[in-house]
Amino acid sequence: MKNKRKIRVGTVISDKMDQTVVVAVESTTHHPLYKKTMKRVVKYKAHNVNNESKNGDIVRIMETRPLSREKRWRVAEIIKKGEVVEVKPTEIT
Secondary structure, rough: OOOOOOOOEEEEEEEOOOOOOEEEEEEEEEOOOOEHHHHHEEEEEEOOOOOOOOOOEEEEEEEOOOOOOOEEEEEEEEEEOOOOOOOOOOHHH
Protein backbone atom coordinates (compact mmCIF):
# COMPACT_ATOMS: atom_id res chain seq x y z
CA MET A 1 0.00 0.00 0.00
CA LYS A 2 1.23 3.46 -0.86
CA ASN A 3 2.25 5.76 1.99
CA LYS A 4 -0.43 8.47 2.17
CA ARG A 5 1.03 10.54 4.99
CA LYS A 6 1.59 14.23 4.37
CA ILE A 7 5.18 15.48 4.35
CA ARG A 8 6.28 19.09 4.89
CA VAL A 9 9.69 20.81 4.99
CA GLY A 10 10.22 23.68 7.40
CA THR A 11 12.50 25.46 9.86
CA VAL A 12 12.63 24.77 13.59
CA ILE A 13 11.74 28.00 15.41
CA SER A 14 11.49 26.68 18.98
CA ASP A 15 12.98 23.69 20.81
CA LYS A 16 12.24 24.68 24.41
CA MET A 17 9.83 21.81 25.07
CA ASP A 18 10.94 18.27 25.90
CA GLN A 19 10.72 15.99 22.81
CA THR A 20 8.75 18.65 20.90
CA VAL A 21 9.79 21.27 18.36
CA VAL A 22 7.79 24.00 16.65
CA VAL A 23 8.34 23.95 12.88
CA ALA A 24 7.40 26.89 10.63
CA VAL A 25 6.40 25.78 7.13
CA GLU A 26 6.29 28.56 4.54
CA SER A 27 4.28 28.33 1.33
CA THR A 28 3.47 30.80 -1.43
CA THR A 29 0.06 31.26 -3.04
CA HIS A 30 -1.43 33.71 -5.52
CA HIS A 31 -4.27 36.01 -4.54
CA PRO A 32 -7.35 35.01 -6.55
CA LEU A 33 -8.35 38.57 -7.51
CA TYR A 34 -5.15 40.64 -7.43
CA LYS A 35 -2.73 37.88 -8.57
CA LYS A 36 -0.14 39.01 -6.06
CA THR A 37 2.12 36.36 -4.53
CA MET A 38 1.48 35.95 -0.81
CA LYS A 39 3.58 34.15 1.78
CA ARG A 40 1.76 31.93 4.25
CA VAL A 41 3.46 30.55 7.35
CA VAL A 42 1.94 27.70 9.34
CA LYS A 43 3.43 26.48 12.62
CA TYR A 44 3.30 22.77 13.48
CA LYS A 45 4.27 21.07 16.73
CA ALA A 46 6.32 17.98 15.88
CA HIS A 47 7.61 15.07 17.95
CA ASN A 48 11.40 15.20 18.31
CA VAL A 49 12.42 11.78 19.63
CA ASN A 50 15.88 12.33 21.14
CA ASN A 51 15.84 16.15 21.15
CA GLU A 52 18.11 16.08 18.08
CA SER A 53 16.61 19.11 16.29
CA LYS A 54 17.64 22.57 17.44
CA ASN A 55 16.71 26.15 16.50
CA GLY A 56 17.47 26.99 12.87
CA ASP A 57 17.51 23.41 11.60
CA ILE A 58 15.70 22.63 8.35
CA VAL A 59 13.68 19.45 8.93
CA ARG A 60 11.24 17.19 7.11
CA ILE A 61 8.14 16.41 9.18
CA MET A 62 5.66 13.62 8.57
CA GLU A 63 2.04 13.32 9.61
CA THR A 64 1.34 10.73 12.34
CA ARG A 65 -1.31 9.69 14.83
CA PRO A 66 -2.21 12.18 17.59
CA LEU A 67 0.58 12.18 20.18
CA SER A 68 -0.86 14.94 22.38
CA ARG A 69 -3.48 17.65 22.18
CA GLU A 70 -1.66 19.63 19.48
CA LYS A 71 1.04 17.23 18.24
CA ARG A 72 0.12 15.44 15.00
CA TRP A 73 3.53 15.48 13.28
CA ARG A 74 6.94 13.90 13.86
CA VAL A 75 10.41 14.81 12.65
CA ALA A 76 11.29 12.39 9.85
CA GLU A 77 14.81 13.71 9.18
CA ILE A 78 17.08 16.69 9.67
CA ILE A 79 17.94 18.04 6.24
CA LYS A 80 20.37 20.77 7.30
CA LYS A 81 21.74 21.78 10.68
CA GLY A 82 21.27 25.45 11.52
CA GLU A 83 24.05 27.62 12.82
CA VAL A 84 23.24 29.26 16.14
CA VAL A 85 25.46 32.17 17.12
CA GLU A 86 26.37 32.11 20.79
CA VAL A 87 26.78 35.55 22.41
CA LYS A 88 28.53 35.82 25.74
CA PRO A 89 27.19 38.33 28.30
CA THR A 90 30.51 40.22 28.24
CA GLU A 91 30.19 40.86 24.48
CA ILE A 92 26.82 42.65 24.83
CA THR A 93 28.15 45.68 26.75
